Amino acid sequence: MIIRQAAFENMNGKRHLKGALHCHSSRSDGDSSAEEVVSRYYRDGFDFIALTDHFRYNRESPVPHLPITVIPAAEGGADINDGLGHGFRCYHTVLLGKNDETNGFAQGERIPTGNDLSPTGKITCAEDYQPYLDMIHEKGNITFYCHPEWSSTPARLFENMKGDFAMEIRNTDCVHSCNMDRDCPYWDEVLGQGKRLWGVAVDDIHRLNMADRSWVMVGADNNVSDIVDALASGAFYSSFGPSIYDFYVEDGKAHIVCDTVNRIEFMADRHPTSVFRDPNGVTEAEFNLNDSYFYIRACVTDSYGRSAWTNPIFLD
Ligand SMILES: [Zn+2]
Ligand SMILES: [Zn+2]
Incomplete structure:
Protein backbone atom coordinates (compact mmCIF):
# COMPACT_ATOMS: atom_id res chain seq x y z
CA MET A 1 0.00 0.00 0.00
CA ILE A 2 1.23 3.50 -0.81
CA ILE A 3 0.68 6.40 1.59
CA ARG A 4 1.40 9.53 -0.41
CA GLN A 5 1.88 12.89 1.30
CA ALA A 6 -1.11 15.08 0.43
CA ALA A 7 0.96 17.64 -1.54
CA PHE A 8 1.58 15.01 -4.20
CA GLU A 9 -1.83 13.31 -4.35
CA ASN A 10 -4.13 13.80 -7.32
CA MET A 11 -1.78 16.18 -9.08
CA ASN A 12 -2.24 14.49 -12.47
CA GLY A 13 0.44 16.61 -14.07
CA LYS A 14 -0.75 19.86 -12.46
CA ARG A 15 1.93 22.18 -11.15
CA HIS A 16 2.07 23.31 -7.55
CA LEU A 17 1.02 26.92 -6.82
CA LYS A 18 3.70 29.14 -5.32
CA GLY A 19 2.53 31.21 -2.38
CA ALA A 20 3.64 33.84 0.14
CA LEU A 21 1.78 33.46 3.43
CA HIS A 22 3.31 36.17 5.63
CA CYS A 23 3.99 39.68 4.25
CA HIS A 24 3.93 43.19 5.71
CA SER A 25 3.29 46.47 3.92
CA SER A 26 3.31 50.11 5.01
CA ARG A 27 -0.18 49.51 6.39
CA SER A 28 1.74 48.23 9.42
CA ASP A 29 5.55 48.18 9.70
CA GLY A 30 6.64 47.29 6.16
CA ASP A 31 8.75 49.61 4.03
CA SER A 32 6.59 49.37 0.88
CA SER A 33 2.97 49.92 -0.04
CA ALA A 34 0.54 47.04 -0.31
CA GLU A 35 0.45 47.66 -4.07
CA GLU A 36 4.24 47.37 -4.31
CA VAL A 37 4.37 44.20 -2.19
CA VAL A 38 1.73 42.32 -4.15
CA SER A 39 3.11 43.54 -7.50
CA ARG A 40 6.60 42.37 -6.56
CA TYR A 41 5.40 38.85 -5.69
CA TYR A 42 3.35 38.71 -8.87
CA ARG A 43 6.41 39.71 -10.92
CA ASP A 44 8.43 37.00 -9.16
CA GLY A 45 5.97 34.34 -10.32
CA PHE A 46 3.89 33.82 -7.22
CA ASP A 47 0.36 32.52 -7.73
CA PHE A 48 -1.03 33.76 -4.42
CA ILE A 49 -0.17 36.00 -1.48
CA ALA A 50 -1.52 36.79 1.97
CA LEU A 51 -1.01 40.38 3.15
CA THR A 52 -0.61 39.94 6.88
CA ASP A 53 -0.20 43.39 8.34
CA HIS A 54 -0.21 43.46 12.13
CA PHE A 55 -3.74 43.57 13.55
CA ARG A 56 -5.24 44.74 10.26
CA TYR A 57 -7.28 42.36 8.15
CA ASN A 58 -6.89 42.44 4.37
CA ARG A 59 -9.46 40.81 2.10
CA GLU A 60 -8.97 42.61 -1.20
CA SER A 61 -6.25 42.81 -3.80
CA PRO A 62 -4.62 46.26 -3.85
CA VAL A 63 -3.76 45.58 -7.52
CA PRO A 64 -6.94 43.95 -8.86
CA HIS A 65 -5.71 44.16 -12.46
CA LEU A 66 -2.93 41.65 -11.70
CA PRO A 67 -3.85 37.95 -11.84
CA ILE A 68 -2.48 36.98 -8.43
CA THR A 69 -4.81 35.46 -5.84
CA VAL A 70 -5.01 37.36 -2.54
CA ILE A 71 -5.88 35.29 0.51
CA PRO A 72 -7.79 37.19 3.23
CA ALA A 73 -5.36 37.47 6.14
CA ALA A 74 -3.74 39.34 9.02
CA GLU A 75 -1.15 38.80 11.72
CA GLY A 76 -2.44 38.84 15.26
CA GLY A 77 -0.75 38.10 18.54
CA ALA A 78 -0.11 38.93 22.16
CA ASP A 79 2.75 39.87 24.41
CA ILE A 80 3.52 37.27 27.02
CA ASN A 81 4.01 38.18 30.65
CA ASP A 82 5.37 34.97 32.13
CA GLY A 83 6.10 36.51 35.50
CA LEU A 84 9.85 36.30 35.18
CA GLY A 85 10.08 40.07 34.89
CA HIS A 86 12.72 40.15 32.21
CA GLY A 87 13.18 39.48 28.52
CA PHE A 88 10.64 39.58 25.73
CA ARG A 89 8.26 36.82 24.72
CA CYS A 90 5.24 36.89 22.44
CA TYR A 91 2.78 34.81 20.52
CA HIS A 92 2.26 35.82 16.89
CA THR A 93 -0.36 34.12 14.76
CA VAL A 94 -1.15 34.46 11.05
CA LEU A 95 -4.81 34.01 10.21
CA LEU A 96 -6.03 33.07 6.75
CA GLY A 97 -9.66 33.12 5.66
CA LYS A 98 -11.77 32.15 2.75
CA ASN A 99 -12.90 34.91 0.46
CA ASP A 100 -16.53 35.07 1.46
CA GLU A 101 -18.58 36.34 4.36
CA THR A 102 -17.53 33.50 6.65
CA ASN A 103 -14.16 34.83 7.76
CA GLY A 104 -15.68 37.42 10.03
CA PHE A 105 -13.49 40.45 9.38
CA ALA A 106 -14.05 43.41 7.04
CA GLN A 107 -11.51 44.93 4.68
CA GLY A 108 -9.07 46.97 6.77
CA GLU A 109 -10.72 46.00 10.06
CA ARG A 110 -8.53 46.25 13.11
CA ILE A 111 -8.39 42.90 14.83
CA PRO A 112 -7.93 42.72 18.59
CA THR A 113 -4.79 41.51 20.33
CA GLY A 114 -4.69 38.47 22.55
CA ASN A 115 -4.10 40.82 25.46
CA ASP A 116 -7.35 42.66 24.60
CA LEU A 117 -9.25 39.42 25.20
CA SER A 118 -7.61 38.63 28.52
CA PRO A 119 -9.56 39.90 31.58
CA THR A 120 -6.30 41.00 33.17
CA GLY A 121 -4.65 42.17 29.93
CA LYS A 122 -1.95 39.61 30.65
CA ILE A 123 -1.10 36.48 28.74
CA THR A 124 1.09 34.09 30.69
CA CYS A 125 0.66 30.78 28.86
CA ALA A 126 -0.99 29.07 25.88
CA GLU A 127 -4.19 28.56 27.86
CA ASP A 128 -4.55 32.35 28.28
CA TYR A 129 -4.12 32.78 24.51
CA GLN A 130 -6.54 30.02 23.52
CA PRO A 131 -9.74 32.16 23.71
CA TYR A 132 -8.14 34.50 21.16
CA LEU A 133 -7.37 31.62 18.80
CA ASP A 134 -10.85 30.21 19.36
CA MET A 135 -12.38 33.56 18.39
CA ILE A 136 -10.35 33.63 15.16
CA HIS A 137 -11.29 30.04 14.32
CA GLU A 138 -14.98 30.66 15.09
CA LYS A 139 -14.91 33.44 12.52
CA GLY A 140 -13.83 30.89 9.91
CA ASN A 141 -10.09 31.51 9.71
CA ILE A 142 -7.29 28.97 9.90
CA THR A 143 -4.09 29.88 11.78
CA PHE A 144 -0.42 29.14 11.96
CA TYR A 145 2.07 29.78 14.73
CA CYS A 146 4.83 32.25 13.81
CA HIS A 147 8.61 32.40 14.33
CA PRO A 148 8.97 30.51 17.64
CA GLU A 149 12.69 31.25 17.97
CA TRP A 150 12.33 35.00 17.36
CA SER A 151 9.39 35.04 19.79
CA SER A 152 11.66 33.56 22.45
CA THR A 153 9.03 30.96 23.24
CA PRO A 154 10.21 27.54 24.38
CA ALA A 155 8.00 24.75 23.00
CA ARG A 156 6.30 24.31 26.36
CA LEU A 157 4.80 27.80 25.94
CA PHE A 158 2.94 26.92 22.74
CA GLU A 159 2.73 23.15 22.49
CA ASN A 160 -0.74 23.11 24.08
CA MET A 161 -2.35 25.61 21.70
CA LYS A 162 -5.30 24.07 19.93
CA GLY A 163 -6.39 24.54 16.35
CA ASP A 164 -3.31 25.83 14.52
CA PHE A 165 -2.92 23.99 11.21
CA ALA A 166 0.82 24.72 10.98
CA MET A 167 3.82 26.49 12.44
CA GLU A 168 6.60 28.40 10.75
CA ILE A 169 9.73 26.36 10.10
CA ARG A 170 11.58 29.10 8.21
CA ASN A 171 11.04 32.87 8.35
CA THR A 172 13.22 34.90 5.97
CA ASP A 173 13.13 38.07 8.04
CA CYS A 174 14.19 36.22 11.20
CA VAL A 175 16.98 34.44 9.30
CA HIS A 176 18.37 37.53 7.57
CA SER A 177 17.79 40.14 10.26
CA CYS A 178 18.51 38.08 13.37
CA ASN A 179 20.33 34.92 12.17
CA MET A 180 17.49 32.89 13.65
CA ASP A 181 17.33 29.76 11.54
CA ARG A 182 16.35 27.23 14.17
CA ASP A 183 12.56 26.94 13.98
CA CYS A 184 12.59 23.35 12.66
CA PRO A 185 13.72 21.78 15.97
CA TYR A 186 10.57 23.23 17.57
CA TRP A 187 8.53 21.49 14.88
CA ASP A 188 10.08 18.12 15.64
CA GLU A 189 9.58 18.80 19.34
CA VAL A 190 5.81 19.17 18.98
CA LEU A 191 5.52 16.45 16.31
CA GLY A 192 7.45 14.15 18.62
CA GLN A 193 4.77 14.70 21.25
CA GLY A 194 2.20 13.21 18.88
CA LYS A 195 0.78 16.51 17.65
CA ARG A 196 -0.16 16.98 13.99
CA LEU A 197 1.11 20.27 12.68
CA TRP A 198 2.28 21.19 9.19
CA GLY A 199 5.37 23.34 8.55
CA VAL A 200 5.31 26.58 6.51
CA ALA A 201 8.21 28.62 5.10
CA VAL A 202 7.48 32.35 4.84
CA ASP A 203 9.26 35.63 4.12
CA ASP A 204 7.53 37.78 6.78
CA ILE A 205 8.88 40.65 4.71
CA HIS A 206 9.15 44.11 6.20
CA ARG A 207 11.62 45.20 3.49
CA LEU A 208 10.75 44.60 -0.14
CA ASN A 209 14.25 43.32 -0.94
CA MET A 210 13.52 40.29 1.27
CA ALA A 211 10.72 39.10 -1.02
CA ASP A 212 10.71 35.72 -2.74
CA ARG A 213 13.15 33.98 -0.41
CA SER A 214 10.91 31.40 1.33
CA TRP A 215 7.58 30.06 0.14
CA VAL A 216 5.02 27.24 0.06
CA MET A 217 4.10 25.13 -2.96
CA VAL A 218 0.47 24.07 -2.79
CA GLY A 219 -1.45 21.34 -4.60
CA ALA A 220 -4.68 23.23 -5.31
CA ASP A 221 -6.71 24.99 -7.94
CA ASN A 222 -5.95 28.71 -8.02
CA ASN A 223 -8.78 30.12 -5.96
CA VAL A 224 -8.92 31.18 -2.31
CA SER A 225 -11.20 28.40 -1.14
CA ASP A 226 -9.16 25.59 -2.70
CA ILE A 227 -5.86 27.05 -1.51
CA VAL A 228 -7.05 27.47 2.09
CA ASP A 229 -8.48 23.93 2.14
CA ALA A 230 -5.24 22.52 0.70
CA LEU A 231 -3.14 24.36 3.29
CA ALA A 232 -5.32 23.06 6.12
CA SER A 233 -5.00 19.49 4.87
CA GLY A 234 -1.21 19.66 4.45
CA ALA A 235 -1.29 19.48 0.65
CA PHE A 236 1.85 21.59 0.27
CA TYR A 237 5.57 21.65 0.83
CA SER A 238 7.90 24.48 1.85
CA SER A 239 11.09 25.69 0.21
CA PHE A 240 13.65 28.41 -0.30
ZN1 LIG B 1 5.39 38.27 13.88
ZN1 LIG C 1 5.06 39.25 10.61
Whole structure:
Protein backbone atom coordinates (compact mmCIF):
# COMPACT_ATOMS: atom_id res chain seq x y z
CA MET A 1 0.00 0.00 0.00
CA ILE A 2 1.23 3.50 -0.81
CA ILE A 3 0.68 6.40 1.59
CA ARG A 4 1.40 9.53 -0.41
CA GLN A 5 1.88 12.89 1.30
CA ALA A 6 -1.11 15.08 0.43
CA ALA A 7 0.96 17.64 -1.54
CA PHE A 8 1.58 15.01 -4.20
CA GLU A 9 -1.83 13.31 -4.35
CA ASN A 10 -4.13 13.80 -7.32
CA MET A 11 -1.78 16.18 -9.08
CA ASN A 12 -2.24 14.49 -12.47
CA GLY A 13 0.44 16.61 -14.07
CA LYS A 14 -0.75 19.86 -12.46
CA ARG A 15 1.93 22.18 -11.15
CA HIS A 16 2.07 23.31 -7.55
CA LEU A 17 1.02 26.92 -6.82
CA LYS A 18 3.70 29.14 -5.32
CA GLY A 19 2.53 31.21 -2.38
CA ALA A 20 3.64 33.84 0.14
CA LEU A 21 1.78 33.46 3.43
CA HIS A 22 3.31 36.17 5.63
CA CYS A 23 3.99 39.68 4.25
CA HIS A 24 3.93 43.19 5.71
CA SER A 25 3.29 46.47 3.92
CA SER A 26 3.31 50.11 5.01
CA ARG A 27 -0.18 49.51 6.39
CA SER A 28 1.74 48.23 9.42
CA ASP A 29 5.55 48.18 9.70
CA GLY A 30 6.64 47.29 6.16
CA ASP A 31 8.75 49.61 4.03
CA SER A 32 6.59 49.37 0.88
CA SER A 33 2.97 49.92 -0.04
CA ALA A 34 0.54 47.04 -0.31
CA GLU A 35 0.45 47.66 -4.07
CA GLU A 36 4.24 47.37 -4.31
CA VAL A 37 4.37 44.20 -2.19
CA VAL A 38 1.73 42.32 -4.15
CA SER A 39 3.11 43.54 -7.50
CA ARG A 40 6.60 42.37 -6.56
CA TYR A 41 5.40 38.85 -5.69
CA TYR A 42 3.35 38.71 -8.87
CA ARG A 43 6.41 39.71 -10.92
CA ASP A 44 8.43 37.00 -9.16
CA GLY A 45 5.97 34.34 -10.32
CA PHE A 46 3.89 33.82 -7.22
CA ASP A 47 0.36 32.52 -7.73
CA PHE A 48 -1.03 33.76 -4.42
CA ILE A 49 -0.17 36.00 -1.48
CA ALA A 50 -1.52 36.79 1.97
CA LEU A 51 -1.01 40.38 3.15
CA THR A 52 -0.61 39.94 6.88
CA ASP A 53 -0.20 43.39 8.34
CA HIS A 54 -0.21 43.46 12.13
CA PHE A 55 -3.74 43.57 13.55
CA ARG A 56 -5.24 44.74 10.26
CA TYR A 57 -7.28 42.36 8.15
CA ASN A 58 -6.89 42.44 4.37
CA ARG A 59 -9.46 40.81 2.10
CA GLU A 60 -8.97 42.61 -1.20
CA SER A 61 -6.25 42.81 -3.80
CA PRO A 62 -4.62 46.26 -3.85
CA VAL A 63 -3.76 45.58 -7.52
CA PRO A 64 -6.94 43.95 -8.86
CA HIS A 65 -5.71 44.16 -12.46
CA LEU A 66 -2.93 41.65 -11.70
CA PRO A 67 -3.85 37.95 -11.84
CA ILE A 68 -2.48 36.98 -8.43
CA THR A 69 -4.81 35.46 -5.84
CA VAL A 70 -5.01 37.36 -2.54
CA ILE A 71 -5.88 35.29 0.51
CA PRO A 72 -7.79 37.19 3.23
CA ALA A 73 -5.36 37.47 6.14
CA ALA A 74 -3.74 39.34 9.02
CA GLU A 75 -1.15 38.80 11.72
CA GLY A 76 -2.44 38.84 15.26
CA GLY A 77 -0.75 38.10 18.54
CA ALA A 78 -0.11 38.93 22.16
CA ASP A 79 2.75 39.87 24.41
CA ILE A 80 3.52 37.27 27.02
CA ASN A 81 4.01 38.18 30.65
CA ASP A 82 5.37 34.97 32.13
CA GLY A 83 6.10 36.51 35.50
CA LEU A 84 9.85 36.30 35.18
CA GLY A 85 10.08 40.07 34.89
CA HIS A 86 12.72 40.15 32.21
CA GLY A 87 13.18 39.48 28.52
CA PHE A 88 10.64 39.58 25.73
CA ARG A 89 8.26 36.82 24.72
CA CYS A 90 5.24 36.89 22.44
CA TYR A 91 2.78 34.81 20.52
CA HIS A 92 2.26 35.82 16.89
CA THR A 93 -0.36 34.12 14.76
CA VAL A 94 -1.15 34.46 11.05
CA LEU A 95 -4.81 34.01 10.21
CA LEU A 96 -6.03 33.07 6.75
CA GLY A 97 -9.66 33.12 5.66
CA LYS A 98 -11.77 32.15 2.75
CA ASN A 99 -12.90 34.91 0.46
CA ASP A 100 -16.53 35.07 1.46
CA GLU A 101 -18.58 36.34 4.36
CA THR A 102 -17.53 33.50 6.65
CA ASN A 103 -14.16 34.83 7.76
CA GLY A 104 -15.68 37.42 10.03
CA PHE A 105 -13.49 40.45 9.38
CA ALA A 106 -14.05 43.41 7.04
CA GLN A 107 -11.51 44.93 4.68
CA GLY A 108 -9.07 46.97 6.77
CA GLU A 109 -10.72 46.00 10.06
CA ARG A 110 -8.53 46.25 13.11
CA ILE A 111 -8.39 42.90 14.83
CA PRO A 112 -7.93 42.72 18.59
CA THR A 113 -4.79 41.51 20.33
CA GLY A 114 -4.69 38.47 22.55
CA ASN A 115 -4.10 40.82 25.46
CA ASP A 116 -7.35 42.66 24.60
CA LEU A 117 -9.25 39.42 25.20
CA SER A 118 -7.61 38.63 28.52
CA PRO A 119 -9.56 39.90 31.58
CA THR A 120 -6.30 41.00 33.17
CA GLY A 121 -4.65 42.17 29.93
CA LYS A 122 -1.95 39.61 30.65
CA ILE A 123 -1.10 36.48 28.74
CA THR A 124 1.09 34.09 30.69
CA CYS A 125 0.66 30.78 28.86
CA ALA A 126 -0.99 29.07 25.88
CA GLU A 127 -4.19 28.56 27.86
CA ASP A 128 -4.55 32.35 28.28
CA TYR A 129 -4.12 32.78 24.51
CA GLN A 130 -6.54 30.02 23.52
CA PRO A 131 -9.74 32.16 23.71
CA TYR A 132 -8.14 34.50 21.16
CA LEU A 133 -7.37 31.62 18.80
CA ASP A 134 -10.85 30.21 19.36
CA MET A 135 -12.38 33.56 18.39
CA ILE A 136 -10.35 33.63 15.16
CA HIS A 137 -11.29 30.04 14.32
CA GLU A 138 -14.98 30.66 15.09
CA LYS A 139 -14.91 33.44 12.52
CA GLY A 140 -13.83 30.89 9.91
CA ASN A 141 -10.09 31.51 9.71
CA ILE A 142 -7.29 28.97 9.90
CA THR A 143 -4.09 29.88 11.78
CA PHE A 144 -0.42 29.14 11.96
CA TYR A 145 2.07 29.78 14.73
CA CYS A 146 4.83 32.25 13.81
CA HIS A 147 8.61 32.40 14.33
CA PRO A 148 8.97 30.51 17.64
CA GLU A 149 12.69 31.25 17.97
CA TRP A 150 12.33 35.00 17.36
CA SER A 151 9.39 35.04 19.79
CA SER A 152 11.66 33.56 22.45
CA THR A 153 9.03 30.96 23.24
CA PRO A 154 10.21 27.54 24.38
CA ALA A 155 8.00 24.75 23.00
CA ARG A 156 6.30 24.31 26.36
CA LEU A 157 4.80 27.80 25.94
CA PHE A 158 2.94 26.92 22.74
CA GLU A 159 2.73 23.15 22.49
CA ASN A 160 -0.74 23.11 24.08
CA MET A 161 -2.35 25.61 21.70
CA LYS A 162 -5.30 24.07 19.93
CA GLY A 163 -6.39 24.54 16.35
CA ASP A 164 -3.31 25.83 14.52
CA PHE A 165 -2.92 23.99 11.21
CA ALA A 166 0.82 24.72 10.98
CA MET A 167 3.82 26.49 12.44
CA GLU A 168 6.60 28.40 10.75
CA ILE A 169 9.73 26.36 10.10
CA ARG A 170 11.58 29.10 8.21
CA ASN A 171 11.04 32.87 8.35
CA THR A 172 13.22 34.90 5.97
CA ASP A 173 13.13 38.07 8.04
CA CYS A 174 14.19 36.22 11.20
CA VAL A 175 16.98 34.44 9.30
CA HIS A 176 18.37 37.53 7.57
CA SER A 177 17.79 40.14 10.26
CA CYS A 178 18.51 38.08 13.37
CA ASN A 179 20.33 34.92 12.17
CA MET A 180 17.49 32.89 13.65
CA ASP A 181 17.33 29.76 11.54
CA ARG A 182 16.35 27.23 14.17
CA ASP A 183 12.56 26.94 13.98
CA CYS A 184 12.59 23.35 12.66
CA PRO A 185 13.72 21.78 15.97
CA TYR A 186 10.57 23.23 17.57
CA TRP A 187 8.53 21.49 14.88
CA ASP A 188 10.08 18.12 15.64
CA GLU A 189 9.58 18.80 19.34
CA VAL A 190 5.81 19.17 18.98
CA LEU A 191 5.52 16.45 16.31
CA GLY A 192 7.45 14.15 18.62
CA GLN A 193 4.77 14.70 21.25
CA GLY A 194 2.20 13.21 18.88
CA LYS A 195 0.78 16.51 17.65
CA ARG A 196 -0.16 16.98 13.99
CA LEU A 197 1.11 20.27 12.68
CA TRP A 198 2.28 21.19 9.19
CA GLY A 199 5.37 23.34 8.55
CA VAL A 200 5.31 26.58 6.51
CA ALA A 201 8.21 28.62 5.10
CA VAL A 202 7.48 32.35 4.84
CA ASP A 203 9.26 35.63 4.12
CA ASP A 204 7.53 37.78 6.78
CA ILE A 205 8.88 40.65 4.71
CA HIS A 206 9.15 44.11 6.20
CA ARG A 207 11.62 45.20 3.49
CA LEU A 208 10.75 44.60 -0.14
CA ASN A 209 14.25 43.32 -0.94
CA MET A 210 13.52 40.29 1.27
CA ALA A 211 10.72 39.10 -1.02
CA ASP A 212 10.71 35.72 -2.74
CA ARG A 213 13.15 33.98 -0.41
CA SER A 214 10.91 31.40 1.33
CA TRP A 215 7.58 30.06 0.14
CA VAL A 216 5.02 27.24 0.06
CA MET A 217 4.10 25.13 -2.96
CA VAL A 218 0.47 24.07 -2.79
CA GLY A 219 -1.45 21.34 -4.60
CA ALA A 220 -4.68 23.23 -5.31
CA ASP A 221 -6.71 24.99 -7.94
CA ASN A 222 -5.95 28.71 -8.02
CA ASN A 223 -8.78 30.12 -5.96
CA VAL A 224 -8.92 31.18 -2.31
CA SER A 225 -11.20 28.40 -1.14
CA ASP A 226 -9.16 25.59 -2.70
CA ILE A 227 -5.86 27.05 -1.51
CA VAL A 228 -7.05 27.47 2.09
CA ASP A 229 -8.48 23.93 2.14
CA ALA A 230 -5.24 22.52 0.70
CA LEU A 231 -3.14 24.36 3.29
CA ALA A 232 -5.32 23.06 6.12
CA SER A 233 -5.00 19.49 4.87
CA GLY A 234 -1.21 19.66 4.45
CA ALA A 235 -1.29 19.48 0.65
CA PHE A 236 1.85 21.59 0.27
CA TYR A 237 5.57 21.65 0.83
CA SER A 238 7.90 24.48 1.85
CA SER A 239 11.09 25.69 0.21
CA PHE A 240 13.65 28.41 -0.30
CA GLY A 241 15.20 26.72 -3.32
CA PRO A 242 14.64 23.14 -4.49
CA SER A 243 11.41 21.65 -5.77
CA ILE A 244 10.02 18.35 -4.50
CA TYR A 245 8.08 16.11 -6.86
CA ASP A 246 6.94 13.19 -4.73
CA PHE A 247 7.04 11.86 -1.19
CA TYR A 248 5.40 8.60 -0.16
CA VAL A 249 5.70 5.49 1.98
CA GLU A 250 5.52 2.02 0.45
CA ASP A 251 6.48 -1.40 1.83
CA GLY A 252 8.09 0.02 4.96
CA LYS A 253 10.19 2.59 3.11
CA ALA A 254 9.89 6.33 2.62
CA HIS A 255 10.71 7.64 -0.87
CA ILE A 256 11.37 11.16 -2.04
CA VAL A 257 11.85 12.55 -5.56
CA CYS A 258 13.18 16.10 -5.96
CA ASP A 259 15.41 18.50 -7.89
CA THR A 260 19.10 17.68 -7.98
CA VAL A 261 20.34 18.17 -4.43
CA ASN A 262 23.41 17.21 -2.42
CA ARG A 263 21.80 16.19 0.84
CA ILE A 264 18.58 14.37 1.73
CA GLU A 265 17.56 13.86 5.35
CA PHE A 266 14.65 11.83 6.68
CA MET A 267 13.40 12.89 10.09
CA ALA A 268 11.31 10.65 12.31
CA ASP A 269 10.41 11.34 15.91
CA ARG A 270 13.75 13.13 16.39
CA HIS A 271 15.32 9.70 16.00
CA PRO A 272 18.82 9.90 14.52
CA THR A 273 18.34 9.00 10.88
CA SER A 274 20.72 8.55 7.99
CA VAL A 275 21.67 11.56 5.93
CA PHE A 276 22.27 10.86 2.25
CA ARG A 277 25.05 13.00 0.83
CA ASP A 278 26.30 13.06 -2.74
CA PRO A 279 28.54 15.87 -4.00
CA ASN A 280 27.57 14.95 -7.56
CA GLY A 281 23.87 15.41 -6.82
CA VAL A 282 20.93 13.06 -6.31
CA THR A 283 17.28 13.38 -7.26
CA GLU A 284 15.78 10.68 -5.05
CA ALA A 285 16.37 8.62 -1.93
CA GLU A 286 14.61 6.02 0.16
CA PHE A 287 14.72 5.22 3.82
CA ASN A 288 13.74 2.13 5.85
CA LEU A 289 11.11 2.94 8.43
CA ASN A 290 11.04 1.66 11.96
CA ASP A 291 7.66 0.34 13.15
CA SER A 292 7.73 2.68 16.13
CA TYR A 293 7.81 5.88 14.12
CA PHE A 294 4.83 8.21 14.48
CA TYR A 295 5.77 10.34 11.48
CA ILE A 296 8.33 10.66 8.73
CA ARG A 297 9.30 13.85 6.94
CA ALA A 298 12.14 14.80 4.60
CA CYS A 299 14.39 17.79 4.00
CA VAL A 300 16.49 18.22 0.85
CA THR A 301 19.36 20.70 0.46
CA ASP A 302 21.07 21.82 -2.76
CA SER A 303 24.65 22.88 -3.51
CA TYR A 304 23.84 26.48 -2.51
CA GLY A 305 22.64 25.34 0.92
CA ARG A 306 19.02 26.00 0.05
CA SER A 307 16.47 23.57 1.48
CA ALA A 308 12.95 22.30 0.94
CA TRP A 309 10.82 20.39 3.44
CA THR A 310 8.00 17.93 2.96
CA ASN A 311 5.18 17.86 5.43
CA PRO A 312 5.12 14.72 7.57
CA ILE A 313 3.39 11.49 6.66
CA PHE A 314 1.81 10.18 9.85
CA LEU A 315 2.30 6.45 10.23
CA ASP A 316 -0.23 5.49 12.91
ZN1 LIG B 1 5.39 38.27 13.88
ZN1 LIG C 1 5.06 39.25 10.61
